[in-house]
Amino acid sequence: MSLQRDAQRRTPGRRFAAALLLGASLFGGQAMAEQVTMVVSGLGGNDDYQRQFDRYAAAIAEQSRKLSANPADTVLLPGSAATRENILGTIDDIMARKPESFALYLIGHGSHDGEHYKYNIPGPDITGAQINEALSTDFEQRQFVVVATSASGALLELLSAENRVLVTATKNGRERNAVFFPQFLSEALGDIGADTDKNEIISAEEMFQYAERAVAAYYETEKLLASEHPRMEGSFAADFATAHYGTLLNQAGEIAPDLLEKRTQISANINSLRARKDDLSEEKYFDELQTLMLELGAVQREIDQRSSQ
Amino acid sequence: MRIRQPLRHATILVCALYWFSTAGVTVEYDPNRDDALLACDAIYNSGKIDASIDCYQPLMRQGSLHVAAEAAWALGETRNANELFRRAVADQPGNPHIRARWGRLFLSTHQPSQAVPLFEEALQLDPEYAHARIGLAAALLNGGGSEARQVLAQIAIDHPDSVEALLLLARLQLETSSLDSANQLLDQALHYAEEQQLPPLDIYALKATSEMLANSGDERWENEALAINPGYGDVYYIPAHYHLINYRYREAVEVLEKAVAVQPTHWSAHSQLGINLLRLNDIEGAKEHLAIAYEGDPYDTATVNTLRLLDTLEEFEDIDTEAVFSLPGADAPIQTPIVMRLHRDEADYLAPYVEDLTRRAVETFTRRYRFELKEPLIVELFPNHDDFAVRTVSTPGVGLLGVTFGYLLAMDSPSARAVGEFHWGSTLWHELAHVFTIEVSDHLMPRWFTEGLSVYEEWHTGPLRGRHLPLDVLEAIRDKKLLPVAELDNGFVRPSYPNQVTVSYMQAGLICDMISKKWSHEKLVDMLELFRDRVDTGTAVRQILGIEPEQLDAELQAYIDENYGTILNRFEEWRDTIASARDAIKFKQYQRAIEYANTANEIFPQYVAQSSAWLTLHEAHTGLGQQEEAVAALDTWYERGGHDPEMLHQLAHRLRDLGRRDRATQVLESINWVSPNNIDLHERLGKDYMASGNYAAALREFRALLGLQPHDKSVAHLNIAKAHQKLDDTKSARRSVLQALEHAPFFREAQDLLLELTTGDAS
Incomplete structure (x- = not known):
């Protein structure tokens, strides 16, 4: 049996501490x-x-x-x-x-x-x-x-x-x-x-x-x-x-603006969700994160597909 | 208890530290005591504390300097007393009595090293001055040396009517549970105390101790003492020490609670009560009594150190888990709760291994000792050695590695010491064996037996292969320094030569090993159970093995001859051969080095520590470009218990080069038990286990990797997700991959896995 399933920590407060850098603005913005x-x-x-x-x-x-x-x-x-x-x-x-x-x-x-x-x-x-x-x-x-x-x-x-x-x-x-x-x-x-x-x-x-x-x-x-x-x-x-x-x-300056915009928006939504993490139940947080990450993944794949054409 | 070889005296310190240093606080055996002080003492000894204070206080101002010092001391103003003694000695430099009394003050305030020179100065002034001689012996006893016992024995001859000397000798007898001898000495002390009109309170306390150790249930002596002085807490505080040195922490707590009940101002009793409640995992109770102790005596280092430790414990996490297993014929599986108390900085990477080993140990020892644990098992690992030292003996700077207090064990974590300095897996195994042997015998087994069983379990069921006898132990065996089994406890409690504690550990382990082989393991368990009936070693040997203890000693010698005869007979030759092999390596004479190393290994193949001939052999073959032979030598070294992490990494690397991946993984896995805080190790092992299909092990490794705070956490989370996926735990896999993406939203591989997990699309 694995630790996570049967071992239970009794000291709370262990939080995701690393700063989350969603590169929305820099990826489509100031990097260019x-x-x-x-x-x-x-x-x-x-x-x-x-x-x-x-x-x-x-x-x-x-x-x-x-x-x-x-x-x-x-x-x-x-x-x-x-x-x-x-x-x-x-x-x-x-x-x-x-x-x-x-x-x-x-x-x-x-x-x-x-x-x-x-x-x-x-x-x-x-x-x-x-x-x-x-x-x-x-x-x-x-x-x-x-x-x-x-x-x-x-x-x-x-x-x-x-x-x-x-x-x-x-x-x-x-x-x-x-x-x-x-x-x-x-x-x-x-x-x-x-x-x-x-x-x-x-x-x-x-x-x-x-x-x-x-x-x-x-x-x-x-x-x-x-x-x-x-x-x-x-x-x-x-x-x-x-x-x-x-x-x-490879794509610097050539990524379709609509995709960039979409990706920027999703990234902003992820940032927003991250900021609300402590206010949400763990289940709800990860459910919402999953939705956003799937959206982001889809956009990313589209960018990749276009770049390979 | 597990100790490191170079710091072996630590155990002695545990036993003696707070006993002899507090001797004589309540009852004074000062032969030249001023009448005014005696009058106050009498009031105090009758339990009239307020009246005694009123009596002592004027003496601080009106008496001579040394009387004022005594009065200050009696009132607890030890700093003031110290200054007054300093002035009194300056005033009367030729007076041995004042120097001896000043020494006694240091003794009573836990500073024997300060006391010794004062006693010695007093003895220069008067070599026969008994009060100084006894004080010196008491101070030396704190160091555990045999010299003190010789001094005491001589004093008893020179001054057969010295009550204080008789009491010290009785205490030594009680420490080894020699109750008949102790009682004889105490009866003599009672006789002389009456003759000399000395208060018998200390004698009653030791009589009470003797009854407690015999489990007679006779409370006569407590009652007698309390009839004289209803506030005489020492009648319980003194016996508590003997419970403690016999691992009976619950019993110690019971009597210490009585001590503070009859004497609420007994700060040392509050301190010890707090320390021992902590050993029983009653943290809140410990805090309460330590706070009282600190309030009354803020200079008690044990109190201060333990209060600081309690603050440190705030940085620890309690991780709950359990050992679950079935025994043949049992209706239901056994479930043993386990609490792992680990520092928050290392909990993530250590917990999987502590959990794994503890579960294995609980199952193994439950079977082997026919005993199910009755309470949750608490395992504490301290990354700061001094915190661990305070946890165990209330003072930093001792050389212990681990200590067991019954259901709670504490030890150094791997990060408490330099990489590879100790095999922490073996230490944990050793301590876990203690939990069982202590509880099976209801804390009544002799010291040698519980240590012997732990060493024996290390050798036979622990995570490190082989029996490892240090060279200085072999030398001691060769020099016939082993004790008869009936006296083996003395080797732990009162060693008479520098490495005797280590030698005694190994001797005890060899005895258990030999009993297991010549009779059976079950006989060891039978002995352990018999000790519950408070029998001594001799009785246990006779009843269970059917021989006299002396015959057991002879059997041990035969066993040693059989197993170690070659190295014992050719020790010098072996040592010279090892040195010649190293010299040959130095001059790149590899063929010659191989010949020397082979000879050394013929004599003592079990030796895998520093300069092992197996390592030399490996080096020589490498020098000749004989890779297969080099790996074979290193592999044999590993097989026999070699565990230097650098060499193990090298072996794993070489095995991998030779395509022996499974063996390489096995070698890498063994590094976890000696040096687990290595990111590369866990990454390599995790990948190996994934490749070999051992996904549970891979998961453990990737978790440990994450716990070590790698630079790129997203990759660690992704690997954890993949392991979960392979284990068909989609929910955990999804959570882990989202954690990877939380760190790195644009992580393509994690995005793909998330898609696969949520839609089944693996494209």
Whole structure:
């Protein structure tokens, strides 16, 4: 006899805790909107690190390009091109375009002297204050900023902003060893396993959770004292797209509007039902969920069929 | 009780901790006591508490420093007393009496390690000072050492009229249920107490203990004590200790309830009552008495620790299940309720295994011990070892693995220790065997017998194959350190050398094993039932086996010679061969390593622990590229009980490579009993079981996987749904697939399964 059938928990309160991300709006909405991504690989200090940083940055840029039909929406500044002038100038250019959203990835080494953070690049380094200044210029759209460097946790307070999701590789400026976080970050964007809600979009939150777990697992497996603890701050990470795959990738911009609308509506209904979960009996909740999920499945199959014609 | 080898003294601590440290609180045996204090003592001992307070209080202000210290102590102001003693010693540094009394204060406040130096200083001033010598012996007894007993025996020779020494010796006799010897000592103590005009209250309490242990029903001594002092709670509190060391928690609670009834201000009794109600799963009752104890004595660490534990228990879930099975000839199936009390963070992944093993154990032991459990069985697993330690002995930092209090058992959960540090399945099996052996004998079996049966059941019916004797136990056997069976309890209660508790566990297990083989398992059960009649080991051996205990000792020796003669005779050679094999591996001399390993395995093939020759053999064959032979060596190691999780993973992987999937699954399954908190393990096992058609096992594995909070829960829910579907449980399958979709609404595979489950459309 199985546990579920004959074992009965007497302590209530065990609830479905994970946030449910129904990608209604992002799937048919802002994922298709203009999102500009800028990826920088900083100074490696030696050939090994340089190769690694360039590789991670290239992988992130490659995934980012799939988010948009316009190649100009992704900018990669690798190695020697990543000078302070180029970085700040490119940020200015992007800000001037006023895209609906802006994602910035800084890969490499960082340092913190107890007071100031510096991103290590060829020529003069960029300080945290300079990054903040460049990002804060009259820009109210959503920003997703990833500083995947050592000591990047020093920026948590400085770079926090209402319209910004900020990811750092460390929890503070004292974690100064070279970090593994960017490796797992780039892996997350190329691994559909990161897409836990299976909506064919890897959100910023899913990307972060994947990389965070991978970092922890790495130190655990290697029996090392963890010297990096990634952090994420900001409110919209769950619906900020960082990568697409599957049908959505193939069909970007070509899905029939009526189907998109239908799917968006069903997703909204599922969200609404989820919000009422505690007010419904378990049986009723799952009955209603089943109805909606069958509807969603039917629409999804229609989309798939059309895409294969 | 199950202990880890390196921390074997813990059991002793359980027995002695709160007994000797509280000795002498009510009755003072101070030979140089000030007359003013004696006058107050007399009032107190007559039960006139308020009057005694009025008597002591002025002495705190008017007497000399050491008298003031005594008065403060008598009034329960131990911190004040400590400070006063400090000043008194500074004032009279050459006075051994004051140092000895200061030591007694530490002894009474559960700090024997602080007391010892003070007694030693007093003895430097006066080597023959009996009060300090007895205090030192009492303090050393807390450590369980044999040294203390020798010191006491010498004191009794030097001071045959010392009532206090006689009482300590009587207590030692009572601990091993040697009632005749204890009574003789107590009668002498009574004689000298009368001669010296000392109050006989403690003697009466120990007399009452003796009657209780004999189950005579004679309450004469309680009545005598209460006639002198109606508020003398120790007349019940002291016997409670002896019930506790004999696992009689219900009886202990009964007498502790009497203790607090006659003396509501007996905080230690309230504390012990609370702790033991908790052992009987009366959580509310425990809270009530612990709260009273804390109110009266907020410095009692046992009280404070247990109250903290009660807060921790709020984080646990009670999961109800039952063992259901039929016995031949029975009209109806037996249904034994089981409550699994698990921490909420690990309940989901542990519960299936705890449930599985507990059900199997209940059925197995019900059959083997001809006994049906009468109450629900409660199984507690603690992920924090110190919580478990407080649960068992009210103090953190002890090395126990599991403890059984009758129908309630508590143990470390697998996550309480480093991966692979202990085989938690065996520990649970060991404790579950205790539940039966304790209850069959009505808590009256000798310690060695219940431990022996648990070890024996571990070897024969538990989840780990083979008999595993630690090397230091083999060395002890070789060095003729085993005790006669009639005295084997001493090896647990009062060990005389460092690893004697472990040695005694194994000796007890070997005795039970030998009885089972030479006579029958049924004889073991007969003995267990006979212990209900309060017989001693010798009587049980004579009546059930028909031989004298000494003959049983001889049989054990023959049995050991037969089974372990080779390794015992060639121990050094074996150890050297193991070392040579390892050296050969180090220098990549694999053929030579194989030769050494084979020789070592000829001598002692059962050895599967660290540096096992089977592992060396595996490594050597791997080095030579002989994969089949390497796997065979590792498989033999596993077959004989090897359970290092890393090596088991390696074996499973290699077996899979060789196409031996069923064996690989079996090996992986065994890892659950040593290291179950591994996501990859459950995912692999779940898939294997699905592939082999064992859907129930697959379901268990996928549930465990989900309980470990995997990154992608939707996949785990989907796999659970598929297992339900295969088990024709469409309703559960539908629920699980909806849970998968709840996490991941666009999950195509889950959408398809939902459609299939609701419409039968598998397209």
